[in-house]
Amino acid sequence: MAENPPADPENDPVTDPGIDDGFEALLTHLRETRGFDFTGYKRTSLRRRIQHRMDQVGIEGFAAYVDHLEVTPDEFAALFNTILINVTGFFRDPDTWSYLRTDVLPGLLEARPADTVIRVWCAGCASGEEAYTIAILLAELLGPEEFGRRVKIYATDVDEDALAYARAATYTERELQGVPADLRERWFEPVGSRHAFRKDLRRSVIFGRNDLVQDAPISRIDLLSCRNTLMYFTPQTQAGMMSRFRFALAPHGVLVLGRAEMLLSHGRLFEPIDLKSRVFRKNRSVAAGVTPMSPEFVADRRGAGTMDRLREHALAAGPVPQIVLTGDDVVALANQRAEELLGVGARDVGRPLRDLEVSYRPVELRSVVERVRMNRTAERITEVRLERAGETRWFAVDVAPLVAADGGRLGVSVAFHDVSAAHRLQGELERANAQLESLYEELQSTSEELETTNEELQSTVEELETTNEELQSTNEELETMNEELRSSNDELQSTNDEVRVRSGQLDGVNEFLESILSSLRSGVIVLDRQLQVTVWNAVAEEMWGLRREEVLGQHVFNLDMGLPTDGLRTAARKVLADRDHTDVLEVDAVNRRGRTVTVRIAVNPLLGTDGAVSGCVLLMD
Structure with a gap:
């Protein structure tokens, strides 16, 4: 790759260098504090999403937003959720999944021996x-028993919250809309109001964190799916990711991309199996080799014959800068173009290559020349940059062995081919591809937003129709009630007296419950199903330094206290999903005085009058 690639419109600095410096400082802060490297993301869409989050919290300027992140740790989660748009669904783009099921996976399984493991990587x-x-799809083709024995699916992402949700393997009715009814009945089991993926198949799906930009790829993969993920990154970052994907795939492996990803600039790595479905395999074509030069060079140039002199003059007048070395890496010939471009001329004939600047600048030649001489195989060095008189030019260097008719090694030829025009065209093509892919990304994002808006409008219309019917029914009931109220004034008065008595009793009960909570020596926190605080006793106030009126109605994991949330989050979700499940944790936390303490937390379900789980109760000692 070139040392200074052509400018990428996605990464060009904005007009105000202060804004650009602040934006880059924000990306550096995210990488150093939280380990998320967004520098490879396309700048236009990345800046737009971060600016959207800044507008939501009412902050102007990237430097001010860095200060806000430092004093508000919970803001990181909201920012990452804004940047990492997790748009997905079961059997999204049905035509692609149908093609995989009927044309790709059967052949892939047939080509693999029955005792080998099928390795799948779902990236992003x-x-x-x-x-x-x-x-x-694989369970349908193999059956559940063979699937459990042979299949390993590695599913990776950088969003830990999304991975935690995926590991739970339970989905709502709406999330399963894309799953056909027969498949839903076979592979999902009802759990309360949700549906859980079958446990015997769930064991074969392994979730883990992997940053596609900087982490090592998973190897020996038979099927690699990375759909609508590449479009968020710059072309340079995509090139590195595609190289990792090619390394990850087995020789027979298959790569599946999303509809929004064109793979226009990586055709040398992959070739399409079905371009419409975005299914690819490794490009197996072999670039044509460079034909070695055939003239035989004699050691004593002064005694050369007429044919040798003719060859020498023809080489000297050649349009391509060329240097010929003997078997001992001594300069035998150098043409005029080589002297003009590289400074190697007749005065250098007889000098060892290692004594010349051209041996290491503009490219390291010594190791390549040695390899070509020993292996007798030509090599090409691409993307060689040379600057002369303020002008940058690009070359492809062909290093070819010179072999005598009897097979003996004569030397090595080094030729520099000017590819500056092709390099410029390639840069323009990559910029055009980047602009095209950016347009596809924006179109995809707009389409998804329109789909979401349409669903919301449809839901609103249905709610309005229902409300209208309810209002009509209510109007009729009110008319009837109006007549009854005129004849029931005495009864209502009596009822009001009874209500006042019962209200007094209820106040007494509330005071009694409050007294019990205040008397407990354990911290008591009661959460509803949305993990929002409904009860917070005095011991909890003492432990964490937060008053009850500050936390009631707040999400417990958004509270600024010294209690680690990773294990507690998982335990709470399990209790909410299973009324018979309880959990006990011991965690190291920081109390309101800033001291590290070990806290034992018992997590129990909160059951309603109907026996359903309406929340959870946390007891802390």
Whole structure:
């Protein structure tokens, strides 16, 4: 790759250098504090999403937003959720999944021996729908027993919250809309109001964090799915990711991309199996080799014959800068173009290559020349940059062995081919591809937003129709009630007296419950199903330094206290999903005095009068 690639419109600085410096400082802060490297993302869409979040919290300027992140740790989660748009679904783009099921996967399974493991990598898996879709297709083809024995699906993402949701493997009715009814019945089990992916198949799906920009790829992959993820990155970052994907795939492996990804600039790595479905395999074509030169050079140039002199003059007048070395890496010939461009001329004939600047500048030649001489195989060095008189030019260097008719090694030829024009065209093509892919990204984003808006409008219309019917029914009831109220004034008065008595009794009960909570020596926190605080006793106030009126109605994991949330979050979700499940944790936390303490937390379900789980109770000692 070139040392200074052509300017990328996605990464060009904005007009105000202060804004650009602040934006880059923000990306550096995110990388150093939270380990998320967004520098490879396309600048236009990345800046737009971050600016959207800044507008939501009412902050102007990237430097001010860095200060806000430092004093508000919970803001990181909201920012990452804004940047990492986890748009996914079961059997999204049905035509692609149908093609995989009928044309790709059967051939892939048939080509693999029956005792080998089928390795699948779902990169950028978000909340897991795509990984489980692949699992369903393979289970349909193999059967559940052979699937459990042979299949390993590695699902990765950088969003830890999305991975936690995917590991739970339970989805709502709406999230399963894309799953056909027969497949839903076979591969999902009802759990309360949700549906869980079958546990015997779930064991074959392994979720883990992997940053596609900087982490090592998973190897020996038979099927690699990375759909609508590449479009968020710059062309340079995409090139590195595609190289990792090519390394990850087995020789027979298959790569599946999303509809929004064109793979226009990486055709040398992959070739399409079906371009419409975005299914690719490794490009197996072999570039044509460079034909070695055939003239035989004699050691004593002064005694050369007429044919040798003719060859020498023809070389000297050649349009391509060329240097000929003997078997001992001594300069035998150098033409006029080589002297003009590289400074190697007749005065250097007889000098060892290692004593000349051209041996290491503009490119390291010594190791390549040695390799070509020993292997007798030509090599090409691409993307060689040379600056002369303020002008930058690009060359491809062909290093070819010179072999005598009897097979003996004569030397090595080094030729520099000017590819500056092709390099400029390639840069223009990559910029055009980047602009095209950016347009595809924006169109895809707009389409998804329109789909979401349409669904919301449809839901609103249905709610309005229902409300209208309810209002009509209510109007009729009110008319009837009006007549009854005229004849029931005495009864209402009596009822009001009874209500006042019962209200007094209820106040006494509330005071009694408050007294019990205040008397407990354990911290008591009661959460509803949305993990919002409904009860917070005095001991909890003492432990964490937050008053009850500050926390009631707040999400417990958004509270600024010294209690680690990773294990507690998982335990709370399990209790909410299973009324018979309880959990006990011991965690190291920081109390309101700033001291590190070990806290034992018992997590129990909160059951309603109907026996359903209406929340959870946390007891802290």
